[in-house]
Amino acid sequence: MKVWFHERFLERYARDPAAEEGRLDTMLAAVRARHELAVPEPAAEEDVLRVHTPRHFEEIRRERRVFPVAMLAAGGAVAAAE
Secondary structure, three states: EEEEHHHHHHOOOOOHHHOOOOOOHHHHHHHHHHHHEOOOOOOOOHHOOOOOOOOHHHHOOOOOOOOHHHHHHHHHHHHHHO
């Protein structure tokens, strides 16, 4: 199985406790031991707009720390679906 992962997913990109450093360490070690990691490219804006409203997209775009990570996560979702 291929798991889409980018090192930027490890960054603390928000104040939410779900974004704390170290939150993925145990999971990532287990995944690396058993699966191939593939690095996603950021999603294209038109792909994101297929599932989100333009208003939501623009709200996230204004979040300078969140937006790049969100686009990588969306890119990974698109790649996994393909």
